[in-house]
Structures are given as structure tokens and as C-alpha cells.
Amino acid sequence: MKKHNFSAGPCILPQEVLQKASEAILNFNDDDLSLIEISHRSKPFVAVMEKARNLALELLGLENKGYQAIFLHGGASMEFLMVAYNLLNKKAAYLNTGTWSDKAIKEAKEFGEVVEVGSSKDKGYNYIPKGYSIPEDADYFHCTSNNTVAGTQIKSFPETNVPLICDMSSDIFSRQLDFEKFDLIYAGAQKNMGPAGTTLVIIKEEILGKVERHIPSMLNYQVHIKSDSMYNTPSVFAVYVSMLTLQWLKDLGGIPFIEKVNNKKAELLYTEIDRNPLFKGIVAKEDRSNMNATFVLTDESLTEKFDKMCAAAGINGLNGHRSVGGYRASMYNALPLYSVQVLVDVMKALK
Numbered sequence: 001m002k003k004h005n006f007s008a009g010p011c012i013l014p015q016e017v018l019q020k021a022s023e024a025i026l027n028f029n030d031d032d033l034s035l036i037e038i039s040h041r042s043k044p045f046v047a048v049m050e051k052a053r054n055l056a057l058e059l060l061g062l063e064n065k066g067y068q069a070i071f072l073h074g075g076a077s078m079e080f081l082m083v084a085y086n087l088l089n090k091k092a093a094y095l096n097t098g099t100w101s102d103k104a105i106k107e108a109k110e111f112g113e114v115v116e117v118g119s120s121k122d123k124g125y126n127y128i129p130k131g132y133s134i135p136e137d138a139d140y141f142h143c144t145s146n147n148t149v150a151g152t153q154i155k156s157f158p159e160t161n162v163p164l165i166c167d168m169s170s171d172i173f174s175r176q177l178d179f180e181k182f183d184l185i186y187a188g189a190q191k192n193m194g195p196a197g198t199t200l201v202i203i204k205e206e207i208l209g210k211v212e213r214h215i216p217s218m219l220n221y222q223v224h225i226k227s228d229s230m231y232n233t234p235s236v237f238a239v240y241v242s243m244l245t246l247q248w249l250k251d252l253g254g255i256p257f258i259e260k261v262n263n264k265k266a267e268l269l270y271t272e273i274d275r276n277p278l279f280k281g282i283v284a285k286e287d288r289s290n291m292n293a294t295f296v297l298t299d300e301s302l303t304e305k306f307d308k309m310c311a312a313a314g315i316n317g318l319n320g321h322r323s324v325g326g327y328r329a330s331m332y333n334a335l336p337l338y339s340v341q342v343l344v345d346v347m348k349a350l351k
């Protein structure tokens with residue numbers, strides 16, 4: 001039987017998507033060839049890429065609004081540097097809410113001045129800084145919507161006149177937001193959309209072309225947009241599976257539907273964490289992530305017992321990030337409510 005997969009990334013994908021993906025590996029499009037042995041310029045694959053790009057914009061409600069969706073290589077980590085390469089002239093503002101923001105800041109510093117408008121680093125990133133102000137003359141403001149490692153999530157985004165850039169790797173397509181507020185959104189596929197190997201970047205085109213430096217082709221958003229995300233060989237398998245997952249989500253009812261399910265899952269687990277004296281949440285309650293719930297045992301001597309009970313119940317991937325410890329239950333879109341119920345039942349049975 002399939003395990004209850006709480007892995008933080010690469011993570012659970014819908015079973016029907018895995019089924020279709022495995023079929024395409026053997027025989028794609030009834031052409032008696034594998035998806036991964038045909039030209040990316042062949043008609044069937046060009047159609048896959050187009051569909052993936054369109055679905056991404058459609059699900060976010062960003063069609064015909066001046067946005068482009070492209071699938072790139074290099075992971076979300078590559079975007080830490082591409083964002084700065086393409087958009088940072090003199091000064092950029094960053095909110096430091098976790099390991100990933102910190103890495104984004106490090107890369108941006110190679111290209112100009114970075115103003116850290118707020119940081120929760122001093123408290124192990126266990127909350128989201130609020131009440132910060134963004135300099136009017138910044139080239140952009142960068143934040144991380146969901147902090148996969150610590151388990152916090154930004155619930156309300158700042159009103160600002162400068163371009164808003166967001167790393168949504170671990171909560172894209174999980175909740176409704178006013179996506180038009182954002183000028184650039186990026187997400188590594190492997191958290192909530194597909195296998196590792198591709199990164200979705202959604203860009204409002206008008207923000208590009210404003211830096212003076214020369215940008216190497218592979219790092220230039222305009223080059224990738226101009227070539228319809230086919231400047232070089234795309235990660236064909238990762239793009240295909242992402243397309244299938246986006247189609248799965250659309251068929252279910254899109255973000256409005258999945259958000260309700262995600263809220264239910266998070267409520268179920270956090271209610272137990274708060275009720276059960278043997279467990280304790282790690283981060284500020286108002287900033288808790290609906291995607292990655294982090295918690296610890298109040299009595300560490302129960303660790304072995306709890307881990308064994310989880311394993312016996314078929315629970316996988318519950319260990320916390322090596323920098324945080326404890327436990328982390330990642331409840332991405334494809335994780336069924338039932339899996340969370342199984343985890344909660346194990347927590348209730350622990351004595």
C-alpha cells in the first residue's frame with residue numbers, strides 16, 4: 001500500500017499523475033515512443049510546454065494580463081540570482097524569513113545594495129516580521145511566501161509601489177491570493193507541482209529590460225520568454241509531470257477547491273498539536289504554515305516510540321529539517337486529508 005507521504009520535497013504527487021507519467025515514459029501520445037526520447041521541438045512536446053504554461057497562468061488568474069510563464073532549469077536557487085541579475089540596478093529590499101530568503105539575499109548582494117527590511121533570524125525564523133517599511137527607491141521587494149524549513153507562512157503581503165517578487169516554491173497553487181499584486185513569482189516544481197528539475201517563473205513582462213548590465217543568455221528572462229521557454233532543451237519529464245499536476249488541479253476545481261482541503265488538513269493537525277500535551281508547535285501561531293507544520297515532542301524520551309508508531313502506520317517523511325529538528329508534516333496539495341487523519345490518530349494513541 002502507498003505510504004502516507006509527508007515529505008517536504010521532493011514531495012507527494014497525485015497517484016493518477018504518477019500513473020499517467022509512467023505510461024508516457026513507455027508510450028507517449030500513442031506514438032510508440034517514450035516522452036523522454038523524442039525531440040523537445042516535436043509537435044507533441046511543444047503542445048505539452050504550451051499547455052503547462054497556459055495552465056499555470058490560468059490557475060493563477062493571470063491570463064491576458066501582461067504575464068508570461070516559463071519553465072527554467074537550476075531550481076528555485078537559480079532564481080535567487082536570476083532575479084537580481086535581471087532586476088537589480090542599485091538597491092533591492094528583502095524580507096528575511098528563513099533559510100531560503102537568506103540564500104536569496106546572499107546572491108542579490110553580488111549585484112547591488114540589499115536592504116533587509118525585516119528579519120526573524122535572531123529567533124530561529126519562528127515568526128514572520130511585520131510592520132516593516134519598504135524603501136520607495138528600491139528596484140524591487142523580495143519575500144518568501146512559505147518558509148518550508150521553519151514552517152511559517154506570510155498571511156498578508158505588503159502594499160508597495162515597488163515591484164513585488166515572491167519565492168512561492170512551497171505554497172504555489174495552494175491558496176488564493178491576489179496574484180496580480182505580484183510582478184514575479186517563482187517556484188521550484190518539486191514542492192507542490194511536479195518532480196525536481198524545473199522551476200516555474202511567472203513574470204509581468206513590463207518589469208524587464210530595465211537593468212544596464214549585460215545578462216548572459218541562459219540567465220536572461222527575456223531570452224527565455226522570446227523562445228517560448230525553449231531556448232535550450234527543457235526538462236521535458238519535469239515539465240510534462242507538472243502539466244499533468246496542473247491539469248489534475250484544474251479538474252478538481254482549481255485553487256479555490258484545493259485551498260479548502262488544505263485548510264481542513266492544517267486545522268486537523270494544528271488542533272491536535274495544541275490539544276495534545278505531548279506535542280508543541282514550533283512557530284508563532286498566527287504565522288503557522290498550512291503547508292509545512294513543524295512541531296516537537298514535549299517529552300523527548302518518547303521519540304523512539306512515536307517514530308516506531310509512525311513507521312507502523314505507514315507514515316513517511318515526518319522528520320524535521322536538519323537545522324530545526326523535531327518533526328515537520330508537509331501537507332502539499334496532493335496529500336489526502338485521510339493521511340493527516342492517520343497521523344493525528346497516531347499522535348492521539350501516543351502515551
Ligand SMILES: *Cc1c(COP(=O)(O)O)cnc(C)c1O
Nearest residue numbers: 075076077100148167169170188
Ligand atoms: C526548496 C526551496 C528552495 C530551493 O529549491 P531548489 O529547487 O532546490 O533550488 C527555495 N525556496 C523555497 C521556499 C524552497 O522551499
